[in-house]
Amino acid sequence: MKYLDEFRDPAAAKALVDSIRRSATRTWTIMEVCGGQTHSIIRNGIDQLLDGAVEFIHGPGCPVCVTPLEMIDQALEIAARDDVIFCSFGDMLRVPGSTRDLFSVRARGGDVRVVYSPLDATRIAADNPDKQVVFFGVGFETTAPANAMSVLHAQRLGLTNFSMLVSHVLVPPAMTAILSSPTNRVQGFLAAGHVCSVMGTSEYQPLVDRFGVPIVVTGFEPLDLLEGVRQVVGLLESGRAELRNAYPRAVCDTGNVVAQQALGEVFVVTDRQWRGIGMIPRSGWTLSPRYAEFDAALKFGVGNLRVQESEQCHAGEVLQGLIKPNQCPAFGTSCTPRTPLGATMVSSEGACAAYYQFRRLESASRV
Amino acid sequence: MSEGLPNPAEWVCPLPLRETKRIVLGHGGGGILSEELIENLFLPAFGTAGGPSRDSAVLENPGGRIALTTDSYVVNPLFFPGGTIGDLAVNGTVNDLACSGAQPLGLTAGFILEEGLELEVLGAIAHAMGRAAAEAGVGIVTGDTKVVGRGGADGLFINTAGMGVIPEGVRIGPELARPGDHVIVSGNIGEHGVAIMSVREGIDFGTTVTTDSAPLNLLVAAMLAAAGEPNVVHALRDPTRGGLIAATVEIARTAGVGVELDEAAIPIPETVASACGFLGLDPMQVANEGKMVAFVDPAHSEAVLAAMRSRPDGADAAIIGRAVDEHPGMVVVRTPFGTTRVVERELGEQLPRIC
Numbered sequence: 001m002k003y004l005d006e007f008r009d010p011a012a013a014k015a016l017v018d019s020i021r022r023s024a025t026r027t028w029t030i031m032e033v034c035g036g037q038t039h040s041i042i043r044n045g046i047d048q049l050l051d052g053a054v055e056f057i058h059g060p061g062c063p064v065c066v067t068p069l070e071m072i073d074q075a076l077e078i079a080a081r082d083d084v085i086f087c088s089f090g091d092m093l094r095v096p097g098s099t100r101d102l103f104s105v106r107a108r109g110g111d112v113r114v115v116y117s118p119l120d121a122t123r124i125a126a127d128n129p130d131k132q133v134v135f136f137g138v139g140f141e142t143t144a145p146a147n148a149m150s151v152l153h154a155q156r157l158g159l160t161n162f163s164m165l166v167s168h169v170l171v172p173p174a175m176t177a178i179l180s181s182p183t184n185r186v187q188g189f190l191a192a193g194h195v196c197s198v199m200g201t202s203e204y205q206p207l208v209d210r211f212g213v214p215i216v217v218t219g220f221e222p223l224d225l226l227e228g229v230r231q232v233v234g235l236l237e238s239g240r241a242e243l244r245n246a247y248p249r250a251v252c253d254t255g256n257v258v259a260q261q262a263l264g265e266v267f268v269v270t271d272r273q274w275r276g277i278g279m280i281p282r283s284g285w286t287l288s289p290r291y292a293e294f295d296a297a298l299k300f301g302v303g304n305l306r307v308q309e310s311e312q313c314h315a316g317e318v319l320q321g322l323i324k325p326n327q328c329p330a331f332g333t334s335c336t337p338r339t340p341l342g343a344t345m346v347s348s349e350g351a352c353a354a355y356y357q358f359r360r361l362e363s364a365s366r367v
Numbered sequence: 368m369s370e371g372l373p374n375p376a377e378w379v380c381p382l383p384l385r386e387t388k389r390i391v392l393g394h395g396g397g398g399i400l401s402e403e404l405i406e407n408l409f410l411p412a413f414g415t416a417g418g419p420s421r422d423s424a425v426l427e428n429p430g431g432r433i434a435l436t437t438d439s440y441v442v443n444p445l446f447f448p449g450g451t452i453g454d455l456a457v458n459g460t461v462n463d464l465a466c467s468g469a470q471p472l473g474l475t476a477g478f479i480l481e482e483g484l485e486l487e488v489l490g491a492i493a494h495a496m497g498r499a500a501a502e503a504g505v506g507i508v509t510g511d512t513k514v515v516g517r518g519g520a521d522g523l524f525i526n527t528a529g530m531g532v533i534p535e536g537v538r539i540g541p542e543l544a545r546p547g548d549h550v551i552v553s554g555n556i557g558e559h560g561v562a563i564m565s566v567r568e569g570i571d572f573g574t575t576v577t578t579d580s581a582p583l584n585l586l587v588a589a590m591l592a593a594a595g596e597p598n599v600v601h602a603l604r605d606p607t608r609g610g611l612i613a614a615t616v617e618i619a620r621t622a623g624v625g626v627e628l629d630e631a632a633i634p635i636p637e638t639v640a641s642a643c644g645f646l647g648l649d650p651m652q653v654a655n656e657g658k659m660v661a662f663v664d665p666a667h668s669e670a671v672l673a674a675m676r677s678r679p680d681g682a683d684a685a686i687i688g689r690a691v692d693e694h695p696g697m698v699v700v701r702t703p704f705g706t707t708r709v710v711e712r713e714l715g716e717q718l719p720r721i722c
Contacts, residue, residue: 004640010631010703045706090718103715114718116568116646222704337714358708 007221016226017049020233024053028236029185030229031178031321033171034140034192035062035350036220042354044222046229054229057185057321058351060174060277061192063139064091065319065343065350068273069309071167072097072343074302075136078165079105079112081300085128087121088136089143090114095343118150118164125154125162134296137164142194144168144285145259148266151287151294163296166286169272171195172203173283179211183322186213188232193219193247198263200255201245208243218246266291275343276309276316315342318351325355332356390484395514404512408486412493413476413500413507424508426473431535434469436460437528445492445522447566449577450559452525453495455656460529461503461582462605465659468539468591469531470584471505477526478510482517489523496525503582505529531584536597544602544622548690549668553586553659553675554683555579556611557639560653565642572642581657586680593674594667602662610652613712614660615698619690622662626698628688628710651700651710652717662690 032038038058041047047056060066076097079086086102093102093114106112111131115121118135125133137147147164154162171192178184191204196217204215214235218228228246235242245251263285272284287295297303313335314328325331325344335341337353344350393400440456457474464471476496480489500507533539558579565572583605590600602622606614611633619626635650643650657680663671668686675681688701699707 004644008703010705013704043708044702044704045708046704048706049704093718094714116570357711 004221007219007223009223013049013222013226016223016230020050020226020230021053023230023237024233025237027052027055028233029055029057029187030190030232031057031059031186031188032190032192032225033059033061033175034190034195034220035065036194037190037192037218037225038062038351039354040220040222041225042358046222046225049226050229054233058318058325058354059178059189059321060274060319061140061171062344062350063143063169064095064346065315066169066274066277067092067095067138067167067343068275069098070273071138071165072101074297074300075165076100076102076105077302078134078296078300079110080108081110081132083132085111085113085124085131085133086136087113087115087118087124087133089116089138091346092136092138094340095346096340118147119153122150122154122157122159122162125159126157129161131161132299133162134300135162135164137166137168140169140171140192140195141198141263142192144267145198145256145262148259148262151266151291152262154294155291160293163294163299164287165296166267167272168267168285169274170269170283170285172207173280174274174277175204175207177277177280177283178320179207179213181320183320186321188213188236189215190225190228190232191215191217193217193224193250196245196247196251196255198256198259200260201243201251201253205243208241212241214241214244216244216246217251219250274319276313276319278316310341313342315344315352318344325352328352388486390480390482390486390489390514392482392514392516394480395512401512405510408490409476409493409510409512412490413497424473424475426508426530429472429532432533434464434467434531434533435528436463436531437526438463439524439526441521441524442563443521444563444566445488447578448562448575450562450580450656451492451495452523453492454499455578455580456525456527457496457499457503457507458580458582458656459605459607460527461499461505461584462657462659464529464531465582465584465587466539466603466605467531467533468537468587468600468603469533470588471503471529471531473506473508473530474500475526475528476507476510477528478512479520479524479526480512480514481520481522482514484522492523492525499580499582503584505584534591537591538598539600539603541602541604541618541621543598544618544624544662544690546624546690546692547665548601548624548662549665549686550615550626550628550688550690551661551663551668551672551675551684552606552611552634552687553583553661553681554657555634555636555639556606556655556658557635557643557650557653559656560610560648561639561642563654564646570642570646572638572645574638576636576638576642579655579657581680583657583659583680586659586675586678589674589678589681590661590671593670594663595670596667599664599667600661600671601664604660606655606658606660608654609712610650610654611660612649612651612698612710615688616710616712618660618662619698620696622690623695625691625694625696626688627691628698628700630700631703632685632687634683634685648717652713665689
């Protein structure tokens with residue numbers, strides 16, 4: 001399995017760590033945007049390897065974590081209906097809404113199914129013409145193309161019983177919001193490789209220019225992450241703000257043009273609530289009016305649900321990198337994976353869950 | 368799902384077909400249909416002589432302490448690459464006995480059949496049970512059949528219970544693991560879970576991963592023989608649901624020891640690593656059905672390991688870590704990069720990640 005082992009080689013990792021440590025004259029604060037990167041950093045202990053040279057701030061790039069509470073409640077309301085088969089990626093099932101999650105809807109008789117692709121949902125729709133099949137279309141630019149394709153596919157098949165509850169979010173507006181915040185501490189970014197494999201890299205140059213911050217696109221394996229960090233630290237040390245691509249095996253400057261065409265056809269940019277952060281202008285995609293017939297929020301009339309977040313949950317500060325998960329008063333006490341107050345404690349990509357899962361030894365030895 | 372499906376050419380149903388090729392409610396009614404099902408389908412499949420019909424099996428006690436276990440099998444699909452729910456039901460119970468160091472004396476088989484289940488399917492599963500029991504050297508000595516209406520079960524559910532005898536002087540239990548023990552796993556992990564997932568979710572990984580389902584009582588007997596003296600093998604656990612992590616965490620908790628696993632030493636086949644990478648799952652949390660995790664006295668671990676490796680069912684065995692005094696009840700994985708992370712059991716099922 002060359003494409004895995006090559007990028008997990010301990011000797012090469014050590015060489016990169018040594019190189020970063022040699023060049024770092026101070027501790028640099030770097031945000032990895034993507035939740036998959038957060039997971040890999042914590043799982044492999046890359047933050048331990050670079051302790052003192054780099055402080056990682058874990059960004060808002062976990063789709064499960066930032067999907068707003070009202071969207072979860074809309075999903076729960078739709079999924080509980082007798083005439084609905086509700087399809088979702090697995091890790092949305094445990095995300096707490098205001099009063100319950102999708103697992104408990106299923107336990108009460110709701111037909112909630114885990115799928116691996118939105119095209120599975122269109123197949124289920126074709127196989128069950130007497131049911132309404134709803135797919136929960138969440139995620140960043142990474143998952144959006146397949147979701148757009150499934151809408152186009154449903155239209156081609158003439159499916160009238162397929163719809164999508166869309167809560168897509170976009171990376172560059174979130175980075176803009178973080179960099180614009182008066183409390184921002186981020187000095188350099190690791191941009192999410194899979195987002196860029198779809199969208200290309202050109203969206204990030206304006207951020208580099210406007211905020212004077214280096215951005216390096218990178219992947220998810222330990223060596224990808226370390227090479228990305230090496231380049232960010234090199235740019236920071238030499239005082240240069242540049243955009244670099246450290247993930248050329250997956251990302252080209254133009255991105256996936258065919259995917260972008262599908263996205264432009266099916267979705268339009270919209271303002272979007274981010275769970276724990278709040279409203280970010282023009283930070284999401286929703287279905288274009290041309291595809292309104294596939295909009296589950298319209299079809300089931302749930303678009304107006306408004307709800308309150310738990311006041312105990314500091315997920316917003318975690319997602320903005322203002323506090324570490326284990327600095328939250330609720331961490332590991334009233335908020336655990338079993339009783340999550342916020343979504344960051346649910347997904348394995350969520351910063352709080354990653355800390356709870358892998359870093360309890362550290363917390364335990366501190367107390 | 369061609370691999371595990373019953374091949375009618377290999378299996379000929381000896382049951383007089385009467386009106387139906389499917390299970391009807393009457394097969395569970397205790398009348399002639401029930402008797403025919405037992406006499407013509409189950410007994411030949413299990414390789415058990417007809418013998419006098421009675422309500423309980425009677426076993427000779429060869430001496431030693433008795434181990435007793437039960438497990439229910441509700442796996443979907445019924446057939447998967449390399450196995451069926453039938454051999455799983457036999458091997459699982461044999462292995463639960465083996466975790467106490469016991470050799471099986473006899474198994475029971477309870478069936479809950481859904482009305483409409485094809486007899487051909489039931490026959491293939493019963494034959495798989497008979498073959499697995501023969502491999503483990505144990506008889507399926509008594510059983511029970513109930514039929515529920517259509518929709519009341521997912522094809523069929525099987526419960527097996529097993530009784531085994533623990534050789535004189537052998538004491539094995541999760542509470543007996545000690546700091547210093549070497550942790551041995553008997554082979555490649557993650558294969559069963561990936562085999563099931565590939566069929567259940569219809570995901571083609573480009574190559575077929577087959578289940579590792581196998582009885583481990585003879586492997587355990589070889590380990591105990593190689594140990595040379597009693598109380599060398601301290602704890603055994605078959606890492607089924609929850610995988611390697613659940614098995615080690617449970618022993619760490621029960622014994623009150625810490626465990627350190629060396630990630631680079633854990634045998635994970637490329638196909639499993641690749642499939643799990645694709646789905647966002649952790650191979651160490653994926654189910655196995657033919658593997659054993661052992662906590663062994665470090666002075667004898669090489670001898671035990673050599674005995675395991677000399678057998679096909681332990682050929683890929685490896686020492687993957689050790690029990691320590693620090694962080695009691697906690698399992699820590701040392702990564703190939705020299706860093707550490709704490710691992711914990713999943714709350715429920717592992718959930719595939721979004722992206």
